[in-house]
Amino acid sequence: MLDSRQPAPVADRNPIPETLDALVIGAGVAGLYQLYQLRAQGLKAHACDTASDVGGTWYWNRYPGAKFDSEAYIYQYLFDEDLYKGWTWSERFPAQPEIERWMHYIADKLDLRRDISFSTTVTAAKFDETRQIWRVTTNQGEVIETRFLIGCTGMLSAPLEDRFPGQASFKGKILHTARYPRGGLILRASAWG
Template sequence: MQEDLMLDSRQTAPVAARNPVPETLDALVIGTGVAGLYQLYQLRNLGLKAHACDTAGDVGGTWFWNRYPGAKFDSEAYIYQYLFDEDLYKGWTWSERFPSQPEIERWMHYIADKLDLRRDISFSTTVTAATFDEDRQVWRVRTDQGEMIETRFLIGCTGMLSAPLEDRFRGQSSFEGMILHTARYPRGGLDLAGKRVGVIGTGATGIQVIQTIAAEVASLTVFVRTPQYVLPMKNPKYGPDEAAWYKGRLDELRQNLPNTFTGFEYDFEHKWHELIPNQRRAILEEIHADGSLKLWLSSFAEMFFDEAVSEEISEFVRQKMRDRLKDPELIDILVPKPGDYGFGTHRVPLETNPHFPSKA
């Protein structure tokens, strides 16, 4: 018998011990993702009495909560790292160019343990109120554990997408199947074999889910509002040679990453109007074949402010998508139409399957 499942849940059990928040602090950090851990480390190095708290049961931030099928980097792993400590950087080795969530979460644990941060973190602790006392120049912070903290500095590292939208559709309360949200996917995962599954949305997360579970479920229906410009991902495995290659580039990356347009290792280096059409096409083909976000972030900056350039690059990507999809019905549903919006003006997803799901 098929079971219905609609991908929307919030149930993720805490896994780390909870340390109480001290009553007085120099600095309180909210969140222990990539930014929160770095803030806690730097504040302690300044000699401040610093502490962090997180609703989650362990470190990781987005990589604690987003454990849905197919969750992975679409930034190259070796640039998604801290660069301030050579031993810390070189002490971790990635298994592939774009690793999956479990490996990323293990890396976050490695950071917390190497920097001895856990002793100054309260997990399973949510800030419920924060009021600034103008007279005393301190923050008075309350948590859901009943704690009241006074701190000189309050630093929010909660991210811009940390609160999932719930109850968005009429009739959700009467749906008899399971509703899950990818940002609160159950920690132990789910057995989707034999299930009838609906996925709402074909953004970066939706695509990762769809391509991962399509072969496992009994049936899959994808609900599409806005077609996305999508690029193929190339994700080679890393062995000792590849690890030595990127670890040997630490000084280069330290110099380069803070000075590019996007913080990636590559940047816009071509001028559209200085090239003839064949040269432009050759560059687009070469960058597209890289299998990364490079076409979006380092091809031609003119696509963001010159409508004609935007349309030509957009049509290039649309044709690449048509060539991969082949099915006219899927092309009509999943490929943006001319005049909808330009390539790169929305966040660009990567896909790793040779074809999109057979039914949308």
């Protein structure tokens, strides 16, 4: 799969603490909300995301015409009046660029980035029955122990690799909507035959 977005340099990451009350996987709409709520309850919480910034589905899915499938107000966080009144949507069904800007607004207003490790993928998670704790490993080599492991990974962000016969030997570009290039794509007509 082609992915023109490069992850943030490792030096720009916020390392995950070795012990947590809760680890959230994903920094999209649900992940940001979970991180906020966990911190509000006084828990030592952290989130991680494979992407280099917040957005979840709206970070990855940039194909032409990507929009909310419901009216924008449904996605608003209503737990903070200043937060939802501080943002005005330009249309009822906003497009991906505006949704991604809204996700940045949320992360910044709630000061969530300090507790998010970007360019970080959970590679293993095993529950220790004896200690009643999760032991989580990341692609960065981190090992984290956490009481709660919350998956907010969504269902629209991960392409399935090698799903179709012959895909591995195909010489052209293969694009999944969740890996559409940030700068777009130039399509050329070709002769068939």
